[in-house]
Amino acid sequence: MLKLLTPHLRVESVLELTLDRLRELGLDSLLLDVDCTLKRYSQNDVEPGVADWIEELRRGGIKLCLVSNGLAGRIGRFAQQFDLPFIARACKPLPFRMTAAVRKMGFRPDRTAMVGDQIFADVLAGRLAGLVSILVRPIRPEEEPWYARLKRGPERLVLRGKEEGGRRKADFRLLTPIRLPPSAFRLPPPSLLTFQPLSGRI
Ligand SMILES: [Mg+2]
Numbered sequence: 214m215l216k217l218l219t220p221h222l223r224v225e226s227v228l229e230l231t232l233d234r235l236r237e238l239g240l241d242s243l244l245l246d247v248d249c250t251l252k253r254y255s256q257n258d259v260e261p262g263v264a265d266w267i268e269e270l271r272r273g274g275i276k277l278c279l280v281s282n283g284l285a286g287r288i289g290r291f292a293q294q295f296d297l298p299f300i301a302r303a304c305k306p307l308p309f310r311m312t313a314a315v316r317k318m319g320f321r322p323d324r325t326a327m328v329g330d331q332i333f334a335d336v337l338a339g340r341l342a343g344l345v346s347i348l349v350r351p352i353r354p355e356e357e358p359w360y361a362r363l364k365r366g367p368e369r370l371v372l373r374g375k376e377e378g379g380r381r382k383a384d385f386r387l388l389t390p391i392r393l394p395p396s397a398f399r400l401p402p403p404s405l406l407t408f409q410p411l412s413g414r415i
Contacts (some may be wrong), residue, residue, distance in 0.1 A: 217340045218332050218371050220348035227251065227328060227349055228262050232273040240345060242276040242320040244311060246329030247283060247291060249351040254361075257291065260352055267295050276320060280311055280327070282334065305334040308342035315342065330354070331361070332368045 222238070224230060227250065235241070248254045251263050259267075270277060279299035281288045292299035298318065303310045315322055327344045329335025330351035339346035351357075354365060 215371075217337055219340075220332075220336045220346045221326075222345075222347045223349075224347060225350050226260075226352075228266050230266075230270075230328065230347070232270060232275065235270070235275060238326075238345070240324055240326050241274065242278075242315075242318075242325040243270070244278050244280045244314070244325065244327045244339070244344070246305075246327075246331070246335050247279055247281040247288060249330040249354055249357060250328065250335075250349055252291075253353045254356040254358075255353075264295070267297070276318065278314055278318060278320075280305070280314070280329075280338075303338075305329075305331075306337035306341065308338050311338060311342045311344070315344070331364060332371055333364045 227245070230243070235243075245251060252259045267277065277297055279288060279292050279297050280303045281299070281301055282303050282305050283301055285301035288299050288301040298314075300310050300314050305311075311327065314320075315325055322343050323345075325344050326347045327335055327339025327342065328347045328349060329339075330349050332348065336346045336348055354362065
């Protein structure tokens with residue numbers, strides 16, 4: 214179970230996922246969570262730099278699709294700004310709608326990452342769908358609705374268990390991104406990859 218809650222990679226922001234970085238990781242498609250990943254929950258606009266980042270990835274040939282548990286109207290309007298395909302009411306952490314989307318859009322699962330801010334939705338769903346899982350630090354999580362905030366406490370516990378024997382504080386703000394050796398992603402499938410500083414296989 215712990216493996217299913219473990220992202221392959223942790224970053225502070227999607228902006229760290231540059232074209233070079235994605236190529237290094239062997240990724241050419243991203244499923245992107247929306248709220249607290251690309252934008253604040255309470256706002257319609259993306260965070261500074263994210264629109265340019267989307268454009269740069271697209272020009273670089275990275276295929277993108279939004280995957281959100283939000284309602285179709287709101288997520289659809291957001292997707293329209295960037296002319297991106299989207300899945301609303303995705304029912305994460307269930308993997309079925311993502312698996313279907315990956316197949317329908319012709320993405321290769323071993324070259325596709327689910328990128329999101331929630332362990333119990335995005336990481337778990339990505340793992341269950343057999344994708345690479347990338348966890349970002351949530352943008353202003355205090356703006357989320359109460360039922361989403363309920364998951365933050367257990368998330369901190371899970372993250373603390375992965376931080377060098379729990380010596381670091383279980384505070385997302387204090388976490389440093391896990392830097393993967395470039396060679397790690399050359400080994401399919403993702404489920405067999407080994408990442409530092411976690412011990413053993415995840
Ligand atoms: Mg989110």
